[in-house]
Amino acid sequence: MQSFKISAIRRCGNRLRALSRYRNLSSLPENVINDDPENQIFVFSFFAQVLVEGKASSRMAILNRPSVLNAVNTNIAGRLNKLYKSWENDPDIGFVSMKGSGRAFCAGGDIVTLYHLINQGKLEDCKDFFRTIYSFIYLLGTYLKPHVALLNGITMGGGAGVSIPGTFRVATGRTVFATPETQIGFHPDAGASFYLSHLPGHLGEYLGLTGGKLNGEEMIACGLATHYSLSERLPLIADELGKLVTDDPSVVEACLEKYSDIVCPVKTSVIHRIEIVDKCFSLDTVEEIIDSLEGEASRTNDPWCTSTVRLLKEASPLSLKVSLKSIREGRYQTFDQCLVREYRMSLQGISGQISSDFCEGVRARVVEKDLAPKWNPPSLEQVSDDMVDRYFAPLSESETDLELPTKVREAFN
Numbered sequence: 001m002q003s004f005k006i007s008a009i010r011r012c013g014n015r016l017r018a019l020s021r022y023r024n025l026s027s028l029p030e031n032v033i034n035d036d037p038e039n040q041i042f043v044f045s046f047f048a049q050v051l052v053e054g055k056a057s058s059r060m061a062i063l064n065r066p067s068v069l070n071a072v073n074t075n076i077a078g079r080l081n082k083l084y085k086s087w088e089n090d091p092d093i094g095f096v097s098m099k100g101s102g103r104a105f106c107a108g109g110d111i112v113t114l115y116h117l118i119n120q121g122k123l124e125d126c127k128d129f130f131r132t133i134y135s136f137i138y139l140l141g142t143y144l145k146p147h148v149a150l151l152n153g154i155t156m157g158g159g160a161g162v163s164i165p166g167t168f169r170v171a172t173g174r175t176v177f178a179t180p181e182t183q184i185g186f187h188p189d190a191g192a193s194f195y196l197s198h199l200p201g202h203l204g205e206y207l208g209l210t211g212g213k214l215n216g217e218e219m220i221a222c223g224l225a226t227h228y229s230l231s232e233r234l235p236l237i238a239d240e241l242g243k244l245v246t247d248d249p250s251v252v253e254a255c256l257e258k259y260s261d262i263v264c265p266v267k268t269s270v271i272h273r274i275e276i277v278d279k280c281f282s283l284d285t286v287e288e289i290i291d292s293l294e295g296e297a298s299r300t301n302d303p304w305c306t307s308t309v310r311l312l313k314e315a316s317p318l319s320l321k322v323s324l325k326s327i328r329e330g331r332y333q334t335f336d337q338c339l340v341r342e343y344r345m346s347l348q349g350i351s352g353q354i355s356s357d358f359c360e361g362v363r364a365r366v367v368e369k370d371l372a373p374k375w376n377p378p379s380l381e382q383v384s385d386d387m388v389d390r391y392f393a394p395l396s397e398s399e400t401d402l403e404l405p406t407k408v409r410e411a412f413n
Contacts, residue, residue, distance in 0.1 A: 048064065048079070049063075049064050049065055049073070049075055049076050049079065050062065050063060050064060050076055050079040050080060050083065051064045051101075052083065054093075054242075055242030055243065056242060056243060056244065056245050057092060057093055057094040057095075057244070057245045057246065057247070058093065058094060058095050058096065058097065058241060058242060058244065059083075059087050059093055059096050059097075060096070060097045060098065060099065060238070060241075061080060061083060061084075061096070061097070061098045061099075062098075062099055062100070062101055063076065063098070063099070063100040063101060063105070063106050064101045065101070066100075066101040066102030066103070066104070067102075068107070068110065068112075069100075069102070069103070069104035069106070069107035069153075069154055070100040070101060070102070070104050070105065070106045070107065070159070071106070071107050071108060071109065071110040071111075071112075071158075072106060072108070072109050072110060072133055072158050072159070072162065073109075073110040073113055073129065074125070074128055074129045074132050074133075077129070077132040077133040077135075077136050078132050080136045080162070081132065081135060081136045081139060084096065084136070084139055084140070084143065085139065087145070088143065088144055088145055093145070094145065094146075094244070094245065094246045094247035094248075095145050095146040095147065095148065095241075095244070095246070095247060095249075095252055096143070096145055096146075096147050096148075097147065097148035097149070097150065097238075097241060098147070098148070098149050098150070098162070098163065098166075099149070099150040099152065099234075099238075100152070100153060100159075102153070103153045103154070103174075104153040104154035104155075104159075105149070105150070105151045105152060105153050105154060105155045105159055105163065105175075106154070106155060106156075106158065106159025106162060106163070107154050107156050107157070107159055108156045108157025108158040108159050108160075108190075109129070109133065109157060109158035109190070110129075111184065111186075111362050111366060112362065112366055112367060113129075114126055114129065114350065114362070115358075115359055115362040115363065115366075115367060118350055118352070118358075118359055119359065123350065123351070126350050127347060130343055130346045130347065130402075131343070131402060133158060133161070133162070133190065134190070134191075134339045134342070134343055134402055134404075135402075135404065136162065137161045137162060137165060137190055137191050137339065138335070138336060138339055138404045138405075138409070139409070140162065140163075140165045140166050141165030141166075141191065141335050142335075142409040142410065143166065143167075145247055146167045146168070146247065146248075146249040146252045147166030147167045147168065148166070148167070148168045148169075148170065148241065148252065148256065149162075149163035149164075149166050149168070149169045149170065150170050150172075150234055150237070150238070151163060151169055151170060151171050151172070151175045151177075151216075151219075151225065152170075152172045152174050152175065152231050152234055153174050153175065153176070154176050155175055155176065155177050156176070156177065156178045156179065156180060157178075157179060157180065157181060157188075157189075157190060157192075158189075158190040160177060160179065160190070160192065160195075160224075161189070161190025161191045161192065162190070164191070164195050164224060165191060165195075165335070167226075167249055167252075168226045168227060168252065168253065168256055169219075169224065169225045169226050169227070170225065170226070170227045170228070170229055170234075170237065170256060170260075171215075171216030171217075171219045171220060171224075171225035171227070171228050171229075172216050172228070172229055172230060172231040172234065173215075173216055173230060173231055174216075174231045175215060175216035175219060175225070176213055176214075176215065177213065177214040177215075177218075177219055177224060178207070178211050178212065178213045178214070179192050179196065179207055179208055179211060180211030181208075181211070181319065181323070182208070182209055182210075182211060182315035182316055182319040182320055182323050183211045183311075183314065183315050183316075183361065183365060184316075184358065184361030184362050184365050184366070185316040185318070185319050185349075185355070185357025185358045185359075185360055185361030185362075185373065185375065186316075186319060186346075186349055186357075186358050186361065187319055187322050187323045187326055187342070187345055187346075187349065187391075188207075188208040188323055188326065188327070189342040189345070189346055190342070191335065191338060191339055191342070192208065192342075193208075193326040193327050193329065193330035193333075193338045193341070193342060194330050194333070194335050194338040194339075195224070196208045196327050196330065197327045197328070197329075197330035197331040198330075198331070199222050199223065199224070200222055200223070200274065201274050201277060201278040201282075202277055202278050202281040202282045203222055203270070203271075203274065203277055203281075204327050204330075205281040205282075205289075205324060205327055205328075206270065206277050206281045206308075208323050208324075208326075208327050209281070209286070209289070209312060209315070209320055209323055209324060210308055210311040210312060210315070211311060211315070212270060212308070212311065214270075215265075216228050216263070217263040217264060217265045217266075217269075218265045218269055218270070218271050220263060221264070221265050221269075221271045222271060226253075226256075227256045227257065227260045228260055228261050228262075228263050229256075229259050229260055229261060230261065233259045236259055237255075237256065237259050240255050240258065240259070241255055268304075270304070273304060276296060276305070279292065279296075280292040280293050280296065285321075285324075286312070286317075286320045286321055286324055286380055287380055287381075289312070289324075290309060290312055290313070290380075293305050293308055293309045293312075294309055297309060316355075316357045316361060316373070316375045317375055317377055317378070317379055317380045317382070317383050318354075318355050318357055318375070318376075318377060318383050318387060318388070319357060319361075320380070321380070321383050321388045322345065322349075322388055322391045325388060325391075325392070326341070326342070326345065326391075326392075329341065329392075336404050336406050339402060339404065340401055340402045340404065341392065343401065343402035344391070344392065344393070344394070344395055344401065344402075345391045345392065347395060347399070348390060348391045348393075349391065353390075354387055354390050354391065355376050355377070355387070356376060357373075357375055357376060360373050360374060360375065360376070361373050361375075
């Protein structure tokens with residue numbers, strides 16, 4: 001199914017003109033949609049940052065900020081929260097799906113906006129962002145209806161957070177997954193400490209510390225994706241999904257399998273290096289991990305070991321130690337516990353009281369792009385246990401923890 005059929009657009013024209021008096025179409029109420037009885041297409045606000053498209057008994061949310069690779073901001077996260085709650089309570093809607101506009105599914109959270117808000121002293125707005133997106137991620141992870149995420153293109157950081165907790169994830173030949181937060185002085189968040197810690201062996205530590213990328217085949221192999229399809233088939237998949245009238249996950253799964261391919265990672269993939277990944281990334285400290293990788297590089301002359309060491313040495317030393325502890329704790333916590341802890345860590349990370357590495361990383365990698373961040377502390381040896389522990393400490397008495405509806409929406413282990 002194409003994003004919007006021309007005929008449907010024309011039939012919606014009058015309705016959209018009637019709605020043009022609204023300055024912010026993304027704030028329109030849920031019932032302001034166009035019902036096209038001929039094609040059973042429902043279209044919500046062409047100009048919103050979250051578009052809605054639906055047929056029969058399903059709805060599709062479309063992340064619509066293609067110029068910034070669909071980076072999630074507070075507006076998008078809030079809109080998703082509202083839409084998904086409405087759809088879950090609608091007995092006529094059997095399942096929900098999500099995709100991105102343009103060449104990305106979602107590149108993550110809008111870190112540039114966060115960077116500017118921090119520099120302007122608007123920390124409350126930053127906290128609102130984390131509260132809103134983490135609340136949506138919890139909603140998705142406990143959703144009562146089947147969910148399909150079409151991960152065609154870049155799927156990183158928060159983009160993985162708003163998709164992986166759902167029922168089905170369809171990867172393609174264009175999918176690029178990564179959790180690159182240590183490269184910008186942050187930590188893998190948005191539920192990453194939960195799903196990374198549950199990957200085979202110590203692959204999660206490798207991905208979380210290095211920011212290493214996986215393609216669609218590799219996502220299938222390690223369980224991050226449930227299905228793989230050629231990107232050219234996605235319109236067929238969307239069209240077939242649109243014809244379904246069901247709330248049965250097995251029916252949705254059968255539809256996805258109809259267009260799925262069996263694929264295997266190439267021989268040079270990290271998936272085929274799980275033995276060395278486990279050997280090195282199972283060690284207790286970042287220093288030991290790097291020493292072990294350097295030893296392997298000297299012994300084998302394996303360029304993968306060399307490039308992995310380089311990625312680790314380019315990352316924020318503080319972020320590496322914080323991220324390693326976070327993933328290790330995630331192995332023994334429920335989904336909601338991971339999100340609550342990550343919320344604390346995120347607020348500590350943006351506060352500037354422990355380090356300003358987040359702003360420095362975003363400046364160097366994304367804003368000014370000089371690719372030369374000045375980390376503080378500049379070396380692993382200078383990162384104290386106290387600095388790491390402060391990321392995990394309870395918030396101040398005046399600061400409330402992330403509140404999730406665990407009493408009415410049970411978290412999984």
